[in-house]
Amino acid sequence: MKHPPFEALLFEMDQLGDEERIVLKNHLRECEHCNAVATSWSDLEGKMRSAPQMAPAAGFTERFRERLVVHKRRRQERLTLAVILAILISLIIVTVFFGVELLAFVPSAITFLLKSVNDLVRLGGLLSILGDFALVLIEGITQSLPAGLMLAISTATSGLAIIWVFSIYKFGYKTIRRE
Ligand SMILES: [Zn+2]
Numbered sequence: 118m119k120h121p122p123f124e125a126l127l128f129e130m131d132q133l134g135d136e137e138r139i140v141l142k143n144h145l146r147e148c149e150h151c152n153a154v155a156t157s158w159s160d161l162e163g164k165m166r167s168a169p170q171m172a173p174a175a176g177f178t179e180r181f182r183e184r185l186v187v188h189k190r191r192r193q194e195r196l197t198l199a200v201i202l203a204i205l206i207s208l209i210i211v212t213v214f215f216g217v218e219l220l221a222f223v224p225s226a227i228t229f230l231l232k233s234v235n236d237l238v239r240l241g242g243l244l245s246i247l248g249d250f251a252l253v254l255i256e257g258i259t260q261s262l263p264a265g266l267m268l269a270i271s272t273a274t275s276g277l278a279i280i281w282v283f284s285i286y287k288f289g290y291k292t293i294r295r296e
Contacts, residue, residue, distance in 0.1 A: 123151045127158055193238050200234050240282075247278055 123144045126137060133141065145152050204227055 120148065120150055123148070124154055127151065127155050189242070192241075196238060197234055200230055204230055244282065247282070 123141055126133060126141050130138075130141075145155055
C-alpha cells in the first residue's frame with residue numbers, strides 16, 4: 118500500500134473535499150502506519166491549541182515607561198551637548214576673527230543659549246504630552262460620537278492647541294529677552 122498521498126492529506130484535513138475525506142478515512146481504517154501519524158498529529162494540534170497564550174512579561178508597562186524616561190533624558194543630554202559644542206566652536210571663531218575683547222560678552226551669550234535649550238526641551242515635552250492627550254481624546258470620542266461632530270471637535274481642539282503652543286512660545290521668548 119502507498120502511504121505518501123495519505124500522509125500528505127492528513128495535514129490538510131480541513132481543506133479536503135468529501136470524496137478525498139472518504140478515501141482517507143477508508144485508508145485509515147486499514148492502515149496502522151497512517152493511523153499512528155494521524156493520531157500523533159491531532160494530538161500535537163490539540164496540545165498547541167490548549168497551550169496558554171503568551172502573556173506579556175510582568176512589569177512590561179513599568180519597563181516601557183522607564184525606557185521612555187531614559188529616552189527623554191538622553192535626548193535632553195544630547196541637545197545640551199550639541200549647544201555646548203556650538204558655544205565652544207563659536208567661542209573659537211569669535212576669538213580668531215574678532216579678537217579677545219569680544220570674549221567679555223560671552224557669559225551673557227552662554228546664559229541665553231542655555232535658557233534656549235531649556236525652553237526647547239520644555240516645548241518638546243509639551244508637544245508630546247499634547248499629542249498623547251489628543252490621541253486619548255480622539256480614541257474616546259470615535260467610539261461614541263457621530264463623525265461630523267467628531268470632526269468639528271477635533272478641528273476646534275487642534276486650533277486651541279496651536280494657539281496654546283504659540284502663546285507658550287511667545288511668552289517664553291519674551292521672558293528670555295527681558296533678562
Ligand atoms: Zn497508510
